[in-house]
Amino acid sequence: MAEAEAKNLQQAVLLMLGSAVLFSMMVITIRLASSELHPFQIAFFRNFFGLIFALPILLTHGLGILRTAKLRLYVLRCAIGIASMLCGFWALVNLPLAQAVALSYSTPLFVTIFAVLILNEVVRARRWSAVAIGFVGVLIIVQPGTDSFTFGSLIAVLAAVLSGIVAVSIKFLSRTEAPDAIVFYTTLLWVPMSLGPALPFWQWPSLTVWLWVALAGAFGTFAHQLWTRALKRADASLISPISFVQLPIIALLAWLIFGEAVGLATALGSILIFGATVYIAHREARLARRAVTDPDIGSEPPTAMR
Numbered sequence: 001m002a003e004a005e006a007k008n009l010q011q012a013v014l015l016m017l018g019s020a021v022l023f024s025m026m027v028i029t030i031r032l033a034s035s036e037l038h039p040f041q042i043a044f045f046r047n048f049f050g051l052i053f054a055l056p057i058l059l060t061h062g063l064g065i066l067r068t069a070k071l072r073l074y075v076l077r078c079a080i081g082i083a084s085m086l087c088g089f090w091a092l093v094n095l096p097l098a099q100a101v102a103l104s105y106s107t108p109l110f111v112t113i114f115a116v117l118i119l120n121e122v123v124r125a126r127r128w129s130a131v132a133i134g135f136v137g138v139l140i141i142v143q144p145g146t147d148s149f150t151f152g153s154l155i156a157v158l159a160a161v162l163s164g165i166v167a168v169s170i171k172f173l174s175r176t177e178a179p180d181a182i183v184f185y186t187t188l189l190w191v192p193m194s195l196g197p198a199l200p201f202w203q204w205p206s207l208t209v210w211l212w213v214a215l216a217g218a219f220g221t222f223a224h225q226l227w228t229r230a231l232k233r234a235d236a237s238l239i240s241p242i243s244f245v246q247l248p249i250i251a252l253l254a255w256l257i258f259g260e261a262v263g264l265a266t267a268l269g270s271i272l273i274f275g276a277t278v279y280i281a282h283r284e285a286r287l288a289r290r291a292v293t294d295p296d297i298g299s300e301p302p303t304a305m306r
Contacts, residue, residue: 012234015226016242022223024249026216027101028257030092033212038201039089040194042213043082045205046089047190049217054187057180065181070173077169078189084162085190086197091156097254098262101247102141102270103156108277109134110164118168130279137272140265148265179228187221241278 026046033042058065068074091100109131115121123131142153173182205213230239247270254260 008233009239012230012239013242015230015233016239017245019223019226019230020243020246021249022219022226023243024246024253026219026223027092027097027246027250028253029212029216029219030089031097031254031258033205033209033216034093036205036209037203037213038198039093040086041198041201041203042093042216043085043089044191044194044198045213046216046220047085047187047194049214050221051187051191051217053218053221054184057184061180065178065184068177068181068185070177073169073173074185074189077166077173078186078193080162080169081166081186082190082193082197084159084166085194087155087159087162091152091159095150095152095156096260096263096266097258098247098251098260098270099141099153099266100156101250102266102273103138103153104160104163105244105247105270105273105277106134106138106157106160107163107167108280109138109273110161111167112280114164114168118165127280127283130276130283134273134276134280137269137276139269140272141269143265148263183224183228241274241281244274 030039030042030046033045037045088100088104091103112123112127112131116123138157142157143149170182227243251260251262255262
């Protein structure tokens, strides 16, 4: 049994590392495509090609995967997700890449807040302290009231806020919907939803940029699949922090390709956000395990976040 768990953990670590690398490559291709295309148009192409690479899900499960009684919730979740994606892509194009990615990792802080407001989950002092520390990291990166402050950094934070709402909505869907159904429906709905914002900025890409947007779709879809498979093999609290490998990878590639250096504020803020989100993930997993073994905890309103 212990040997099987160790093997699963090893596989999960490798899958999470692969996911981080692929997400990093997606970010780089987005920036490369921005030499010709508006970020909203890049988002559409990323979703279009992402749907193509997600079609094997439909081939594997058949049309039955599309049966759902939660179509309205899917539509709402995807609409908020598209708004988050558009803000996130805009930030990746207009901010230093390391800064944009670092701010995106503040999403778990907002998930905690929305879990309280929307799901009535109980969050105690230690997790609120972690959230506060994480927000200190966000403020260090954004630097409001200084010459380093930019409007673009607020767009990146808004992307994280909306992503937090999406994460809470997934908690609703995951109670009745299969993971592959959520992935496919999301990809399917994102294509038409992202087309409208892209049309005012439309121009046909050159051959090279076609390659970049196609790769962005492939990298994003395959990275998501590796990520979900990693979480099936090991606790999120153990392997989720591995996804932060994405930040140094992007920082290095941004320096090599675009000549972008990581500022001290971004580095320090990233460390605080990293520490806060790791603690939140650890606490979430610990309380989820207690809920299984402790009947008093299990009788409380369904929650894994406190």
